[in-house]
Every structure is written in structure tokens, then in C-alpha cells.
Amino acid sequence: MTATHVDGVLVVGDEPTVTPMKTNSGKKTVVWEQTRTLRLEDGRTVYGCQHCDYTSPNQYSVRPHLMKHNRRRPHSAHVPSxxxxxxxxxxxxxxxxxxxxxxxxxxxxxxxxxxxxxxxxxxxxx
Structure with a gap:
């Protein structure tokens, strides 16, 4: 459910975000699956949330936003409306x-x- 448009500009590419970090062995690059690298039709690159339409020009701003989706929530069966x-x-x-x-x-x-x-x-x- 990543954003399909950013500031009215069409998203033409959506990939997991490759980070500048390496794994502990130093051989592999760390990839953030939930932070998406979005290429826009006008040539810009922004970063988005995999779960909603949140976007930011800074890849590190998406990680704190993901906490909104990852918090443990009580099951609706246990908490009646x-x-x-x-x-x-x-x-x-x-x-x-x-x-x-x-x-x-x-x-x-x-x-x-x-x-x-x-x-x-x-x-x-x-």
C-alpha cells in the first residue's frame, strides 16, 4: 500500500531501500524491506512506508514512522468496541x-x- 503519487507526481518505481550499512560479516548490504525507495516520474527519489502512503525525502525518517504500524495492539476479539x-x-x-x-x-x-x-x-x- 505504498504511495502511488507524491505531491501529485506519479511513482514509477518502488523497491526496498538499500542502506549504506553492511551485515555483521561486512559482506552483504542491509536492505530495509519496509522502507521503500520510490522513483518519481519527474526524476526525484523519495522514501516511503510499505504499509501506508507516508513519504519523506529522508530515508531515515521512515524508520521511526514504522513504529506506528509495528506496535503491539490488543486483538479486537479481546477488546470489544x-x-x-x-x-x-x-x-x-x-x-x-x-x-x-x-x-x-x-x-x-x-x-x-x-x-x-x-x-x-x-x-x-x-
């Missing part, structure tokens, strides 16, 4: 979120207290 939930289910989910938030705050307080105690112990041993 609020639009498909009944009012009872929404209230139950809200109650669970409140309980988790309360539990998280309690664990955070315990962790901060433990850090303070550890800091005090370390100060005593110096």
Missing part, C-alpha cells in the same frame, strides 16, 4: 477500569515506599 456493548457491559467495564486504577495506585504507592526504604538503607551503608 463500545458501540457494540450494552449499557450493562459498559458499566461493568467502567467498574473494572476503576478497580484496576485503584489497584495500580496502591501498587505504585508500595513501590515508591520500597524505593524510599532502599534509598535509606543504601545511605546507612555508606
Amino acid at each position: 463500545a458501540a457494540n456493548m450494552t449499557l450493562a457491559n459498559l458499566l461493568e467495564t467502567a467498574t473494572q477500569i476503576d478497580k484496576l486504577t485503584t489497584d495500580m495506585e496502591a501498587w505504585k504507592a508500595r513501590a515508591l515506599d520500597a524505593e524510599d526504604k532502599l534509598r535509606a538503607l543504601r545511605a546507612q551503608t555508606r
Whole structure:
């Protein structure tokens, strides 16, 4: 789903991006499959994302963008859409979120207290 046009100019070539880096053995060039080298009809070269129409004139700008596509997302089967939930289910989910938030705050307080105690112990041993 790489871009087919960039700034209104047709993409005439789409290839994986060859980097200036070499493998650990130094014999092979590293190729980024998800970063695409796009040749445009007007002779320019830009770099694009394999997953969407994001493009940049800088090949190194595409790599951070790829994180948007690679983040681990919960499976939709485990996270129902609020639009498909009944009012009872929404209230139950809200109650669970409140309980988790309360539990998280309690664990955070315990962790901060433990850090303070550890800091005090370390100060005593110096």
C-alpha cells in the first residue's frame, strides 16, 4: 500500500531501500524491506512506508514512522468496541477500569515506599 503519487507526481518505481550499512560479516548490504525507495516520474527519489502512503525525502525518517504500524495492539476479539456493548457491559467495564486504577495506585504507592526504604538503607551503608 505504498504511495502511488507524491505531491501529485506519479511513482514509477518502488523497491526496498538499500542502506549504506553492511551485515555483521561486512559482506552483504542491509536492505530495509519496509522502507521503500520510490522513483518519481519527474526524476526525484523519495522514501516511503510499505504499509501506508507516508513519504519523506529522508530515508531515515521512515524508520521511526514504522513504529506506528509495528506496535503491539490488543486483538479486537479481546477488546470489544463500545458501540457494540450494552449499557450493562459498559458499566461493568467502567467498574473494572476503576478497580484496576485503584489497584495500580496502591501498587505504585508500595513501590515508591520500597524505593524510599532502599534509598535509606543504601545511605546507612555508606
